[in-house]
Amino acid sequence: MGLFTLIGTAIFLYYILKLADFVRFYFFRPSDEYKKYQQGPQPYALITGATDGIGKSLAKNLYQKGFNVIIHGRNEKKLMATVEEIKALREDGTVESFLVDATSSSIDFAGIAKRFNDLNITLFINNVGGTYLEAKRFEEWSEGDHLAVIRGNALFPTFLTRAFLPSLRKTSLSHPVLVVFNGSFSAELAIPRIPLYTASKAFIQRLPSSLRADERFIAGESNIEFMYVHTGTVQSNNIIASTTFARPTSDEYATHIVKALGGGRVEVVPYVGHQIGLMFIRALPELLLQRFLKEEAKGLFIIGTKKSKKE
Numbered sequence: 632m633g634l635f636t637l638i639g640t641a642i643f644l645y646y647i648l649k650l651a652d653f654v655r656f657y658f659f660r661p662s663d664e665y666k667k668y669q670q671g672p673q674p675y676a677l678i679t680g681a682t683d684g685i686g687k688s689l690a691k692n693l694y695q696k697g698f699n700v701i702i703h704g705r706n707e708k709k710l711m712a713t714v715e716e717i718k719a720l721r722e723d724g725t726v727e728s729f730l731v732d733a734t735s736s737s738i739d740f741a742g743i744a745k746r747f748n749d750l751n752i753t754l755f756i757n758n759v760g761g762t763y764l765e766a767k768r769f770e771e772w773s774e775g776d777h778l779a780v781i782r783g784n785a786l787f788p789t790f791l792t793r794a795f796l797p798s799l800r801k802t803s804l805s806h807p808v809l810v811v812f813n814g815s816f817s818a819e820l821a822i823p824r825i826p827l828y829t830a831s832k833a834f835i836q837r838l839p840s841s842l843r844a845d846e847r848f849i850a851g852e853s854n855i856e857f858m859y860v861h862t863g864t865v866q867s868n869n870i871i872a873s874t875t876f877a878r879p880t881s882d883e884y885a886t887h888i889v890k891a892l893g894g895g896r897v898e899v900v901p902y903v904g905h906q907i908g909l910m911f912i913r914a915l916p917e918l919l920l921q922r923f924l925k926e927e928a929k930g931l932f933i934i935g936t937k938k939s940k941k942e
């Protein structure tokens with residue numbers, strides 16, 4: 632065999648394997664790998680930002696599947712209403728909650744973790760996040776506004792996870808434990824008018840693999856797994872727009888996330904419509920991509936304006 636035939640065959644095989652992996656992951660993966668996190672007497676799933684959108688859909692989905700849940704919100708009335716809404720789905724579970732604004736500069740992370748110290752949390756889902764959708768220039772936002780975006784998207788999940796880590800590590804020695812960080816395609820796209828949101832999501836994208844390496848540094852001390860969920864657009868309170876193949880509803884998207892739990896990958900695009908969109912985006916030449924993102928951003932801010940009109 633000549634050198635070129637060899638190289639050609641290797642490249643061909645590489646793409647065949649990638650395609651097989653794609654088909655297996657999106658069409659043939661088992662839908663019950665999450666059960667790995669349901670061992671032990673009282674498994675809990677903690678979900679931040681669970682009073683609306685994807686977080687709420689996830690909490691309901693996991694509660695119905697038999698997990699006890701701890702939900703987080705910032706609005707007391709909405710949080711209590713969500714606790715009741717979830718409780719009504721099943722008779723024998725426990726729904727706990729905690730209230731805190733993720734963008735606040737003074738959060739007692741240790742105090743929050745202490746409340747739940749004794750529970751076996753096996754799924755820890757950092758979902759909360761978001762940004763302003765006003766088309767202001769970078770310097771028109773105050774430093775405080777910028778800090779709020781960094782705190783809500785990057786620092787809150789980081790320090791909340793840090794506070795729970797000793798307890799998660801202890802649980803992980805008898806049951807598998809998974810910590811999920813919720814990210815966004817914007818982590819790798821330069822979307823105009825939301826630079827600190829995209830930078831914060833990029834921070835979150837790098838965190839799970841680094842924390843995983845850190846936890847594995849001394850063998851046998853911890854079996855915590857980490858996962859980064861790469862999310863495209865989803866219909867929620869944040870994004871009020873029609874559903875399409877590339878934009879599922881929060882409820883539908885939550886089922887894809889649950890299916891992706893326990894697969895052992897560190898970075899996952901749970902929904903096939905998002906993956907196809909991402910492949911398309913990654914294949915675009917830089918100039919075309921910039922133009923595409925500019926149009927997308929215009930759409931985002933129109934959606935944002937619609938939302939504020941609705942309120």
Ligand SMILES: NC(=O)c1ccc[n+]([C@@H]2O[C@H](COP(=O)([O-])OP(=O)(O)OC[C@H]3O[C@@H](n4cnc5c(N)ncnc54)[C@H](OP(=O)(O)O)[C@@H]3O)[C@@H](O)[C@H]2O)c1
Pocket residue numbers: 679680681682683684685686703704705706709731732733734758759760761762783813814815816862863864865866867868869870881
């Ligand atoms: N929707 C999309 O297209 C999309 C795309 C990529 C990534 N994401 C990411 O997905 C996550 C959730 O988005 P979503 O669209 O589901 O949002 P959503 O429907 O607006 O729900 C967000 C949840 O987080 C809570 N929350 C927001 N800001 C908070 C704060 N400062 N402190 C405490 N709680 C707060 C909300 O509470 P309230 O009920 O009180 O508002 C709600 O429970 C975020 O990380 C977001 O960045 C979304």
Ligand SMILES: *[C@@H]1O[C@H](CO)[C@@H](O)[C@H](O)[C@H]1NC(C)=O
Pocket residue numbers: 671672673749750751805
């Ligand atoms: C946590 O899991 C351990 C090991 O299975 C178990 O002994 C303990 O009772 C559990 N704790 C709670 C509060 O369910």
Ligand SMILES: *[C@@H]1O[C@H](CO)[C@@H](O)[C@H](O)[C@H]1NC(C)=O
Pocket residue numbers: 684685686689758760761813814815860862865867888
């Ligand atoms: C993650 O963040 C995105 C927006 O940044 C949001 O749409 C999504 O609902 C969040 N949750 C999960 C579990 O992906």
